[in-house]
Amino acid sequence: MTEIDKMLAFNKEFVESKGYEAYQTSKYPDKKIAIVTCMDTRLVQLLPAALGIKNGDVKIIKNAGGTITNPFDSTIRSLLVAIYELGVNEVMIIGHTSCGVQGMDGAEMLELMKERGIDDEHISLMKHCGIDLEAWLHGFDDTQEAILETVDLVKNHPLVPKDVVVRGYIMDSGTGELERL
Numbered sequence: 001m002t003e004i005d006k007m008l009a010f011n012k013e014f015v016e017s018k019g020y021e022a023y024q025t026s027k028y029p030d031k032k033i034a035i036v037t038c039m040d041t042r043l044v045q046l047l048p049a050a051l052g053i054k055n056g057d058v059k060i061i062k063n064a065g066g067t068i069t070n071p072f073d074s075t076i077r078s079l080l081v082a083i084y085e086l087g088v089n090e091v092m093i094i095g096h097t098s099c100g101v102q103g104m105d106g107a108e109m110l111e112l113m114k115e116r117g118i119d120d121e122h123i124s125l126m127k128h129c130g131i132d133l134e135a136w137l138h139g140f141d142d143t144q145e146a147i148l149e150t151v152d153l154v155k156n157h158p159l160v161p162k163d164v165v166v167r168g169y170i171m172d173s174g175t176g177e178l179e180r181l
Helices: 003-016 019-023 041-049 073-085 106-115 119-130 131-135 143-155
Strands: 033-038 060-065 090-096 165-171 178-180
Touching: 003 019, 033 041, 033 073, 041 165, 060 073, 090 143, 106 119, 106 131, 119 131, 143 165
Parallel strands: 033 060, 033 090, 090 165
Antiparallel strands: 165 178
16 A cells, blocks of 8 residues: 555545544635745644644745745746735745755756656757756755745735735744744
């Protein structure tokens, strides 16, 4: 039985026992806050616990590194939906200590892809389409700098209203302590 199969079995029991009732809320965030953060496993329960948030309080948008590198990527799209459709008026960009994206090397990831069976032809095709895979897959060198760049990108995005509050933070991955940038 795979881990996914185990989760599906748990899900069936969860629904049958009406475990969902404790989590019911609307799609609108009660605190009118969106959080952009990292997908790191250490933050799954730590971040909500450290901020005192519960189901229904905020919109949480996760990606590798908790940063935005393109002004028209899916994270910006999600923020725009949160602002215009769901009433968000504050945005927190939360990076964290010991992030795996810090120092990530695009060339190394390309090698890992090849080891897992991605054909050179596919990689070459991406390059011929104008995509610099090494740059796209490269992480950041400094978490604080990456978070500040993301805050700047969101604050100055032409489609984000000027009245939306945007702030950056670094969370300690062990304690949950936030440092405002």
